[in-house]
Amino acid sequence: MSYLEFLGNYSDRLIDGSLITLLQFVLAALVAVAAAIISGLIKLAQLKPLQAVATVYIEIFRGTSLLVQLYWFFFVLPLLGVSLEKFVAGFLAVGLCYGAYGAELVRGAIQSVPRGQWEAALALNMSPAQRMWRIILPQALVIMLPPWGNLMVEILKGTALVALISVPDLMFEARQINNNTYLSAQAFGTALVIYYIFARFVVTPLMRWLERVMARRIGRA
């Protein structure tokens, strides 16, 4: 079978898988951003009990393997009475895992906003919440966007693991095609190229564009 014939036979499944991968990526990215901001802020606030929760979250998700976390979400949680759809378990596990890394980016970026900005905001009598949301976070965002760009690519690649709990993403389809046809080079080669295109020509340019927009808003460009 020529490669063109291969594509003719299996492009539908590969496209379906790619769309699922993109969807998993977008949802996982949203979960990661939310988890990172919430746990990053909690770690900075002087709220002792909440701080402990955030620390435990960050330690567990950074210190253990994503695959094991995924299996926990899909196979173990139901035993504890929490059943998740495999699709939901997929992006939730991936998002929470990378959110734990993102939390450190959020915390570091907020801490690197100069003290004088807090003080100027306080001198204007802004409330603690106003100081954070209107003055500090917008500046922290510009600082942390470049490392977030890398993390986004990691999240995309991380979503390939959801195939192992049978979410029909790109990796899952490639494996199925391989199991049925033994055309490993074509199946996994095509998947490889598609992941690369997503990372290199979708996610990265999008993040660069965001960086430029934010830099312009802060008057740096």
Add this chain to the structure above:
Amino acid sequence: MNDDTGRYPLKLEGDNIPMVSFRNVTKKYGDLTVLDRLDLDVAPGEMVTIIGPSGSGKTTVLRSLMTLETIDGGVIYVDGEPLTHMEKGGKLVRANQRHLRRMRAKIGMCFQHFNLFPHMTALENCMEGPVQVLGLPKDEARERALELLGMVGMSEKSDQHPSRLSGGQQQRVAIARALAMRPSVMLFDEVTSALDPEMIGEVTNVIRSLVDQHSLTMLMVTHQMGFAREISDRVCFFYGGSIEEQGAPATIFETPEKERTQQFLSAVLQAN
């Protein structure tokens, strides 16, 4: 804090209530006493300049008044009301956040390094406080901000971000931003120290025009002795966290009584 607040009045009363009053204020960093039982009154509309050697506590006076630092002893009053403390059951207790927010509204501050918000234009910097804190409608806040930017000679640059402005321009915007909150007391901490020499004049001119209006009470820390002498109603020479000598500018600069004042001034004049 020593629990000796019983000997301070709950409120200042009488005819000539100072706008700012430090009563026996002590501030420590660990073992280092930075303000040492400081007493300082500033009358409404008065311009008081603080001079003194590095580390003598000048900045700490302003930061304590802005509530950027907490004090370890004594009480600060603003407009007759305690700032660092509040009344509770007939006694003065340490101020809570709510009290601090209410009292802070009377005070504005300009910093050595301007501290403009880099993600906002000059105009937005000046509108932020009035809109977010005072709850002014946007067009009213814009009008107020533009008027003040005009006063500091920055109308033309109102749409620029701070990164596009020179140091002198940034400091003038910072002054407008503080004034937009309509404070009763303005604090200036070495606002010309980070500027190139040719930009100092544009900032001192703005402060001079504020002095001429006689409505603001001002406390200024500066190393510019000529400017201090020209515009101050009173000059306080700080040494070791308290006032070593104070008086009219002419007296302090021409016939200082204390030896430390004489030494400091001759050292500063030699350096210039």
